Amino acid sequence: MTPEQLSTAIVDVLTTLSDExxxxxxxxxxxxxxxxxxxQKGHGDYATNVALQLAKKAGTNPRALAGLVQERLAAVDGVADVEIAGPGFLNISVSAGAQGAVAAQVVAAGEAYGASDAFAGEKINLEFVSANPTGPIHIGGVRWAAVGDALGRIFTMTGAEVTREYYFNDHGSQIDRFSGSLLAAAKGEPAPEDGYGGQYVHDIAARVLEVRPDALQDPDPQEAFRAVGVDLMFTEIKQSLHDFGVDFDVYFHEDELHKSGAVERAVTRLRELGTVYEQDGAVWLATERFGDDKDRVVIKSDGQGAYLSGDLAYYLDKRERGFDRCLIMLGADHHGYVGRMNAMCAAFGDTPGTNLEILIGQMVNLVRDGQPLRMSKRAGTVVTIDDLVGAIGVDAARYALARYSSDSNIDLDLDLWSRADSDNPVYYVQYAHARISSILRNAADLGFAGPGSVPEDFDPALLSHEKEGELLRALAEFPRVVASAAELREPHRVARYLEDTAGVYHRFYDNCRVLPMGDEEPNDLHRARLVLVAATRTVLANGLRLLGVSTPERM
Known part of the structure; x- marks a missing residue:
């Protein structure tokens, strides 16, 4: 019996009491x-404070309401006992059979276990990474690659239609500085004062000359290096992300907003809504009216779009494409940007926090041998995605970056995350999955049913050992963990759950023999425990997949 099934049973009891x-x-x-x-142990398998929550509305005291619920709930099939504790808490114990049935439910659901319809019918645009195409992705962007992709998987599992989108910043001065740096490198000259350094600039410049041997003789050589070099850099970025297990459904080019008239359309819409005005020859958005600290220029007095103009056009474009929710993931250096973006959303008549949501990710520091790792050999100034993957691998990198709340700074110890032992969290979880896979292979050799099926003679009541109960209750929590991770935008909840569940599984295995020993004949308890083991593997695999981490069967 899962928490959701108990919740339904309690609602049914309340409905009956109300009807009567x-x-x-x-x-x-x-x-x-x-x-x-x-x-605390001894307080039943589950607990609810429903009586404390509803007593005042019901015109009674919590213990009196708890007593009414207790009597009816105790009669529900699968409920073994209900006790009233303290001011009106209900501690619920379920029967071994009802609890053991969870294992069969998990195995039967397979990859669908943990899914829900919490976000069914919602179209979500998830924009993340969106690094400037002027260099390799730095460690901050890598964090969003891991977290953003995991969040997309979690939203999908909770019923949403998710589009992963990368905003390609190919409009503005940073592209001019990048192309100027490529030209300087090709000429063997130092990078411009405001340009980009690092070996990668020389590598890209050399590749531009392979594609365009005559680039230096072009009437506008910097434009030639821009046309080829930016595309080469972005192709490299996309390849690094792909190798990291992250692919996008849409790559949106900022330059298109300014070429297509999207900025003008956005200003027209806002003018119709009465949220822009003209002053000193410029067009202003009345963001202060919607909680920003001041109004913002949209179109400057020289007719050029201010930085905000692209944001306006891009947000409107997303909404016109039918997205209910637009989530944008930004680094900590963009924290001051949230107010104006929310005001922009409200200026369009939308609801900040619903139609537009901005998530801020904090800094990531890499540590090796107790010392901070500060620079890439190739990029020169920052640690990149390829540096991290090269140090600890894709699985460890993705798990490590998704394991912590995005609003906290993290220090990743490269020595720890490269270890092949239980101190390494991702190894600990993957090892549990591999250990279970080995048990199920051995079980198949002994003639037991395959891991994807439940034997007809499966008796869930046999799973009555304390450690079996702990593992069953842990497995029953998985759907709620997934739903909570989606609702709170916190994939780290899945990672921490997996580690806890792997620990519960190891304790179960140490106390409950799964396979027969020697000449011992297989019995119904072995079969029941194999169903529980198979269910555990399903949950670990589903959770690891949500984080974009592999599920090895041998380690």
């Missing part, structure tokens, strides 16, 4: 109630 006139709830019976695993 035993309680009166002016706002009606809630659609669901919170059911959690208690923190």
């Amino acid at each position: 006139g035993a309680i009166t709830l002016p706002d009606g019976v809630p659609a669901s109630v919170t059911v959690e695993r208690p923190r």
